[in-house]
Amino acid sequence: MSIEPADVVVAVDLGGTALKGSLVSETGETVASATHPTPQQGIVDALLQLIEDLRREASARDRRVIAAAVVTPGMVDERTGEVAYASNLGWRDMPLLARLQERLPFPVAVGHDVRAAGLAERRLGVARGVDDFTLIPIGTGMAAALVSAEGPIRGALGAAGEIGHIPIVQDGEQCTCGQRGCLEVYVSGAGVARRYAARAGGSLSSREIVARLGSDPHADAVWDEATRALAQGLATVTLLLDPEVIVLGGGFSQAGSVLLDPVVQRLDEALAWRAAPRVMLSSLGGDAGRIGAAVLAFERVGRHDVPDTWVQQAAPVSLA
Amino acid sequence: MSIEPADVVVAVDLGGTALKGSLVSETGETVASATHPTPQQGIVDALLQLIEDLRREASARDRRVIAAAVVTPGMVDERTGEVAYASNLGWRDMPLLARLQERLPFPVAVGHDVRAAGLAERRLGVARGVDDFTLIPIGTGMAAALVSAEGPIRGALGAAGEIGHIPIVQDGEQCTCGQRGCLEVYVSGAGVARRYAARAGGSLSSREIVARLGSDPHADAVWDEATRALAQGLATVTLLLDPEVIVLGGGFSQAGSVLLDPVVQRLDEALAWRAAPRVMLSSLGGDAGRIGAAVLAFERVGRHDVPDTWVQQAAPVSLA
Secondary structure (H helix, E strand, O other): OOOOOOEEEEEEEEOOOEEEEEEEEOOOOEEEEEEEEOOOOOHHHHHHHHHHHHHHHHHHOOOEEEEEEEEEOOEEEOOOOEEEEEHHHOEEEEOHHHHHHOOOOOOEEEEEHHHHHHHHHHHHOOOOOOOOEEEEEEOOOEOOEEEEOOEEOOOOOOOOOOHHHOEOOOOOOEOOOOOEOEHHHHOOHHHHHHHHHHHHOOOOOHHHHHHOOOOOHHHHHHHHHHHHHHHHHHHHHHHHHOOOEEEEEOHHHHHOHHHHHHHHHHHHHHOOOOOOOEEEEOOOHHHHHHHHHHHHHHHHOOOOOOOOHHHHHOOOOOOO | OOOOOOEEEEEEEEOOOEEEEEEEEOOOOEEEEEEEEOOOOOHHHHHHHHHHHHHHHHHHOOOEEEEEEEEEOOEEEOOOOEEEEEHHHOEEEEOHHHHHHOOOOOOEEEEEHHHHHHHHHHHHOOOOOOOOEEEEEEOOOEOOEEEEOOEEOOOOOOOOOOHHHOEOOOOOOEOOOOOEOEHHHHOOHHHHHHHHHHHHOOOOOHHHHHHOOOOOHHHHHHHHHHHHHHHHHHHHHHHHHOOOEEEEEOHHHHHOHHHHHHHHHHHHHHOOOOOOOEEEEOOOHHHHHHHHHHHHHHHHOOOOOOOOHHHHHOOOOOOO
């Protein structure tokens, strides 16, 4: 299929709270966007409705939808398009690609949200052109896209990259996942907020806790433990996978230098006999998953070279 | 090049204490072997001498050497054949492939010892046919070959797989590497022996310590901490890489079920929300690196399908 300038793809980032969809042109332009709340039931129907809404919007603008891609959390097999398990969607063994493709007249791809974000970081973000890197979006929780020179690491069950649940502290604090001492107990929006509340009382967001650094000893203590735990997690990633670059993304990383500076210093200290990889903040922010979905959709119809112009289109996240 | 039945390759496993070389036929038969001590200086000359000795031995048996491969420890780039750093060989930026190839009349390959062992486990060992697996040889120290569906994970500097030095205990015991709380402090021949000596005095090998399990509380305590730390390390590998199989190799794993059983149980307990991968003991033992070198040598001349007969040739390790 030759791709005409008027051609667009539908890129959807399916999350536990919202379906975020966009029409994206070959030059990376976001032609239109729509966000729907994720329903408790009938998620696939809601996805089809969102895609249909965007397809109509494309028609109204004399654009033609040539492909779509949906990225989702959970244990996803990109090859079969099946979601083996996604706790916050209530899915088990969901044949998502088959369900979408049987209803849509253009080629569809299904991807994993964090791995798709990693693809976007490699093609368009701060990891541009880097073979071996790790993207770690940190939000309410945390996960990782592990990318080696051979490609993204998916794992046997499509469950690779669960860095939020690697054990950091032996017999550590209880995690919501049922394990103890997981990394995201100490380093995540929810974890930092909960640990602050346990020390100081009250109910502050991680952003509010960051704003109190230097003036609130409880905030300082919780943040100190967070950067320490994150540096330990990054040391583990470095020693196991030897990435050239580690990219921190997600809302939590918008704390900026108060996160990055101590983590870089502690990672250097933790690695006695080898150099640390570069640690950088994502420039794509919360859009990385949706941009990755657009890349997957273009790849689905044979376009594996995303144009350079996309870089300029991706607005940098403003850092605190 | 067509491969005749009389053709053999030279496979060399270069270690800090010995050069182990063999002539291996296409059917996996070890035609002849030679082991030299690793010299302090002139390791490349010693390698060339060993390869020449084996080539002469081949001629004497009417066999023709069609390729050679040398696998080494350290930070190895298989693509360029350079060893960036190998502490126990005293090498930095050693252009090993170039140095060997300029002196040898047949194609040469250079590989990483543990990744080559992983290749052997996948082709011929207990990980046969498995896409995603991790081989962890545990001896004096420990390392890992991480293999995903896309291929072995090498890392940006060829330094992936340093599982022995991932942090397991915050502010834990000093490791010889300069870091603290590394996995191999608790789980390795040297680590278990040192920790036993610190508790009980005396100087027992890890094998002797294993023999005292159930009758010596110090041995029980050190071993209990070892299996706990190893399970924690395997939980980290599982959550990050999602392997289908984890293979434990090396001399330490010859402890057999007293190692495997508690590690499997603790790994299950550590993973609250996902199934554990299968954990198995290597069937290739200390030969895995050399067998991997033979596979690399045959691949160097276009033979990518190692015959099934190799499986029977590889003698299983007897377990304690």
